[in-house]
Amino acid sequence: MITSEPMQMTSEARAQALLQHMEALAAGVPGVTVPPNIFRDMQGELLAYDEDPARLVVRFPVLERYQNPLGMMQGGMLVAAVDNTIGPLSYLVAPPSTTTQLSTTFVRPVTPQDATIEVEARLLERTRTYLHFSATVRNPAGKVVAPGHCHLPDPRLVFRSVARPVPMPLLYLPPTPRALLRRRTVLTALFGLLALAYAVVQPIFEVSDEVRHYPVADFIARTGQLPVQDPNRPNAWDWQAAQPPLYYVLAALIIAPFERSDLSRALEPNPHTQSGVGLATHNQNLVLPGWGAERFPWRGTPLHLRLVRGLSVLLGTWGNLDDLSGGASGCSSAPRRGPTGDLPERL
Numbered sequence: 001m002i003t004s005e006p007m008q009m010t011s012e013a014r015a016q017a018l019l020q021h022m023e024a025l026a027a028g029v030p031g032v033t034v035p036p037n038i039f040r041d042m043q044g045e046l047l048a049y050d051e052d053p054a055r056l057v058v059r060f061p062v063l064e065r066y067q068n069p070l071g072m073m074q075g076g077m078l079v080a081a082v083d084n085t086i087g088p089l090s091y092l093v094a095p096p097s098t099t100t101q102l103s104t105t106f107v108r109p110v111t112p113q114d115a116t117i118e119v120e121a122r123l124l125e126r127t128r129t130y131l132h133f134s135a136t137v138r139n140p141a142g143k144v145v146a147p148g149h150c151h152l153p154d155p156r157l158v159f160r161s162v163a164r165p166v167p168m169p170l171l172y173l174p175p176t177p178r179a180l181l182r183r184r185t186v187l188t189a190l191f192g193l194l195a196l197a198y199a200v201v202q203p204i205f206e207v208s209d210e211v212r213h214y215p216v217a218d219f220i221a222r223t224g225q226l227p228v229q230d231p232n233r234p235n236a237w238d239w240q241a242a243q244p245p246l247y248y249v250l251a252a253l254i255i256a257p258f259e260r261s262d263l264s265r266a267l268e269p270n271p272h273t274q275s276g277v278g279l280a281t282h283n284q285n286l287v288l289p290g291w292g293a294e295r296f297p298w299r300g301t302p303l304h305l306r307l308v309r310g311l312s313v314l315l316g317t318w319g320n321l322d323d324l325s326g327g328a329s330g331c332s333s334a335p336r337r338g339p340t341g342d343l344p345e346r347l
Helices: 012-026 037-041 075-093 155-163 177-201 210-223 238-242 246-255 301-325
Strands: 045-051 054-061 101-104 116-126 130-138 144-153
Touching (some): 037 075, 075 101, 075 116, 075 130, 075 144, 177 301, 210 238, 210 246, 210 301
Antiparallel strands (some): 054 116, 101 144, 116 130
């Protein structure tokens, strides 16, 4: 049994002993590397491990290459740190398995002043089919950055499925071409309807980064030119003007015929916004709402923006339909494409 408080597990010898313990548990399982290479790439440092109840604490440095455009630690790297703590813990309590569901809530940012983060993972429950873990990411001040939960299938089911197939899930696509086409048509129709409903009911500029994307299309529609990035980022589009421009050009063609003088009012920021604060219960809006303009029938920016959202729905549905016409794409060793190839995805 290897158990200690975090401050007692910082020595290289204790960390090496735990690494050897993990490697011994995975020995004899072909193709399994413990800890995984990404754990070593992120320079994870093992701080503490308790067997009962199962708990593992790992420290990760906050490297400059992990930063997003705002200088904060990229959310995907936080998720990777969580996965790289829960994963090794799962190997310490059960045979090797793989993550099937991982959810993380971002409570506060990891700033450039935070040199490290610590992730504490715990085994909460072991059922007949799953291992259920929790994880908590903390900054150097001990404040919670991101709580998370993870489900892994019981490894006994994984190994049993090699010799005896387990029942397929409800949405398993039948192998016959006609049944496959029918099932995919239904799923694509559901996708289109749900995406369209979301585009209609979601308030303007409250979709992720929409408040930055739309001004790029508006600038192209007004000037006929692509915006030039300014390192000081004084413009409404901020860093989004650095994105590939084709989608913005298509959106600009849609909104160009309309008079758009109300855009500056629609972009007026909410000075009290709590957006991005996971525990906030109020002021989630990024911009000040214009209730009158949001009433149907829409006029001005609420109308123009939803037309652009419709473009996104159209491209997404088109891509799914094109896969349908191409046959069993993704379900055979040589998938075929529809008549327009991968054009929807490229757009």
